Each structure stands twice: as C-alpha cells, then as structure tokens.
Amino acid sequence: MTDTTAVFDQNPEASFGDYVALLKPRVMSLVVFTALAGLVVAPVSVHPMVAFTAILFIAIGGGASGALNMWWDADIDSVMRRTQGRPVPSGRVAPGEALGLGLTLSGFAVVMLWLASNWVAAGLLAFTIFFYAVIYTMWLKRSTPQNIVIGGAAGALPPMIGWAVATGGVSVESVLMFALIFMWTPPHFWALALFMKDDYSNAGVPMLTVTHGRRATRVHILVYTLLLAPLALGIAATSIGGPVYLAASLLLNVAFIRGALRIWRRDESAAEADGYAVEKSFFKLSLYYLFLHFVALMAQSGLAAYGLGGW
Structure with missing residues (x-):
C-alpha cells in the first residue's frame, strides 16, 4: 500500500458525495437486496x-467494509482504469479518513444490529466485514488467483444475516442462499476480468486471467456455471422454493449456461474484433441472474403466505 497523502494535499476538500462513494453504494445495494431477501423468505415474521433498522445497519456494515477496502487498495486502485477515480486514489479523501470512517461505521453497525435483532445476526455481520476487509482485501486479493473464489464468501453472507435477523439462527435454506451467491461470484468477476484487459496485470493483482491465462479463465467460467446450475435449481426443493422459483431458475440457468458456452468457444482474436461483446453481455446477464x-424467492414466499404457489 502506498502513501496517497501527498496527492490529497494537492486536491480540493472532499464533498459529501465522495464519502458516500467510499461506501461503495453499488455493492451496498446488492448487500441490502440479498439481506432483505433472506429476511423476507424466512419462516418467522x-x-x-425491526426489519427496517436491521437492513439499515446491515447496509452500513456493508458500506464500512467498502471504505476499509478503498483505504487498503488505494495503491492498486490508482493504477487500474476502472478505479482511478475513486475518492482515495484520486486524492479527494485522505487515507486516514477512509480508515477512520470504515472502523467507526463497522463498530456502530455491528452493535446496533445486535441491539435491534440478535447476536447471531450481529456476529455474522462482524464476520462479513472482517472477511472482506482483512481476509479478502489484505490477504487473498494480492496473493492467490483464488481470490475471487474464496473471497466471494463475504458477498454471499448477507442473506444469511437477513435470515438470522428473523430466526436467530442458521439453517439449510440460508446456507443454500449463501452458496448460490458464492458459486455465482467467480464467473461474474472472471467475465469482467476478460474485458478489463490489462488492468489487473498492471496493478499486480493475481487474477486468473493473469496467472493462468485467458483461455483457462474461459474454461473456469464454464465449469463454475455448470456447477452453479444444479445448486440454484436445488433450492426449489427446499422450504423456500416452489414452482414459481423453479420456473424462473430454469430459464435463468439455461440462459447463463448458453452464455458461458459462448465465452468458452471464443478465442481472443474474435473477442478483440467485436470489443468483447459476448463477455460484456454475459457480465450484464450475471447481474440479472442473481437479482x-x-x-423469484421473494415472490414464492409472498405466494406461500396466501397459500398459493407451493408444491
């Protein structure tokens, strides 16, 4: 990690929007949505x-981990085109401010979630922040091409937290929601890595495209997509599944496998010729896939509340 204080001294004072950007609002929105889904589909009303305050504190915790990530990754963010404009590498926010904000919001979110719900949910949130900020950001990201695979656990925990808010515990259903996001994360980010070209190699991040090559990355995307499909479909057989979810999952997995096959068949010359159109399309599809x-899970839960849509 390099010192960005000198850069900060040459730039104007940060705006409110810069501090919001530190919290990675796009990532936070995914955290909020999946945590809400876990809470909604839980069998306990x-x-x-309580639901509103719990989701609020989960969101704050997710934002806190984003601030800690930006503090630590300022050096590589300044090299990558995709991240050069972030508040810390651009010098609009001092590294110490990002660190202080991240630590303060982390403690606040965990304590308040404990008071608003229960210690299990608070413990899962604390572990999520620690895993993302320390295990993934400070260790895995720069040390292994499995960074996205293992590090995906942090992004997969929010539905478990939402479930724990409602039930006070962990179950097969919440673990399967975790597994769905966990298995989805590698093909999602590897597709991004394919069309981001040299960003990761320039920053010295051992993404799979850098360490094993782009052909191997295409193979890995297909393999993980094929492993993901039965897991996603299997949720239909649990207490939170049903015919509505199964129908949606079938359509989504057919489209996702088709997209992965198209990526697998491609070579770099074809990809460069059309500006990585297939890879970009698959990346966008991956967002719709998870969402x-x-x-579908929440729709299935809503129907079940009225005695409809079940097996």
Missing part, C-alpha cells in the same frame, strides 16, 4: 420497524 433468483 419480523416487525416492520431475478432472489426476486
């Missing part, structure tokens, strides 16, 4: 005020 799976 939660008072609306619509959790929408």
